[in-house]
Amino acid sequence: MSDSRTRILDAAEELFAETGYDGTSTARIAEVAAVPKGLVFHYFPQKMDVLVTLVDERTAIEDAYAPDSEAADPAGALRRVAARLPLRASPRMRRILFREADTHRSVRDRLGGLNRELVSLARRALEAALPGARGDTARLEIAAATFATILLYHENLYHLTGDRIDPDAVADLLSRALS
Structure with a gap:
């Protein structure tokens, strides 16, 4: 480029x-x-x-998925998913996504796609880290969706209210709930 x-x-x-x-x-x-x-x-x-x-270009998620390295560490697996999210390093891109999603369909579609990608990555990471939980697809899906929501929305919450939610703490919480 x-x-x-x-x-x-x-x-x-x-x-x-x-x-x-x-x-x-x-x-x-x-x-x-x-x-x-x-x-x-x-x-x-x-x-x-x-x-x-x-x-x-600036919301593309690196999908260097390596399930073997995540064995028995669901919180670590979720942290690695979060590390792949470029928005974690760019509050400005979050602001752009959420501001422009209301008026520009292409941005709204990308935000929806980004959410689906994150849920899928988080679910795959949790399945790899918790092989015994694979039969509990509903709980894994809820945990993955919760984590994706925190990753996408926590900066907006901070921007609006000044409150912070630490995605690493959420990873730990979800990990304990699923273990």
């Missing part, structure tokens, strides 16, 4: 998180990225392409 393209996406992430998609012009993106405005359109023919690319 070119340095200019990365700077454009970095600028868009900063500005969309701060002022929203609708409140951000391509001229402002170019200014913050320190590139000519025409270069923004070279990489992204429409402003919507900037948003879609930003969301798709």
Whole structure:
């Protein structure tokens, strides 16, 4: 990926998180990225392409799944799922996802897909760490969905209320509940 393209996406992430998609012009993106405005359109023919690319590329979950390393450690397995989530390192991307999901279908679809990916990863990690619990699919699914919800929504809770929920503490809690 070119340095200019990365700077454009970095600028868009900063500005969309701060002022929203609708409140951000391509001229402002170019200014913050320190590139000519025409270069923004070279990489992204429409402003919507900037948003879609930003969301798709910066919310991709690394799926380097290694169940053998998670044996008998469900909390550790969930922590490794959390470590794969790029949003954990980017509260701005969370803000963008939740703000823009209301008005942009592509963002809403990505948020739904991200939730499904996280639930699936968490469920697979728990199944590998707790082989005896595989028959209890309902509890595993609830635990996986709970963990995915915490991973996705805890930054929004903090942004709105100042309250923090530690995903590692939730991993420990769910692990004890399932063991």
